[in-house]
Amino acid sequence: MTEITTGADVVTLINVFTVAPERQQELLDLLDRATEEVMRHRPGFVSANLHASLDGGHVANYAQWESEAAFQAMLADPECREHMSAATAMADAVPVLYRVSSTHNR
């Protein structure tokens, strides 16, 4: 299970896709398969969590990798690139790498 904490030894990818609502489920299915069959087996993968926007127009992936280098190596992998091209053919993607800065709880 993905846990969000400061000081964890991971980098966080937040990738927000903008998609036509009628294709949201198709994009979720594609990202599910790509994650399960390909990305999950790449060195340094920790977790990925797919989110469906309530308005139908977005999909977000909240993912953790062991390092920025591991994430960049995945991006350069031809099999991964093929899956990402299929996703970006149906949606605009804004992938950004982060560190957790602070956490607040009720």
Place this chain on the structure above:
Amino acid sequence: MTEITTGADVVTLINVFTVAPERQQELLDLLDRATEEVMRHRPGFVSANLHASLDGGHVANYAQWESEAAFQAMLADPECREHMSAATAMADAVPVLYRVSSTHNR
């Protein structure tokens, strides 16, 4: 600690800010204070997690609320609006509400 699971009884806000790198820390500080002093005490708040992009140009908030209604009530609260206005005066914000669709682990 924030945990990401399917079926949890929360809605997820992912708010991605685009900010000038020289103001990233200022934005993080403002959001930290607003979350700790105001948002955290509103009904239905579960958690908020501030993220700093490695490239300096973004800040992301991954937050959980008990319901969409609780989140909308917070948005309508004048004290909360004042804090959000201060944030959006220094950065473009794209706030989107999500449900967790699927999770994948190594």
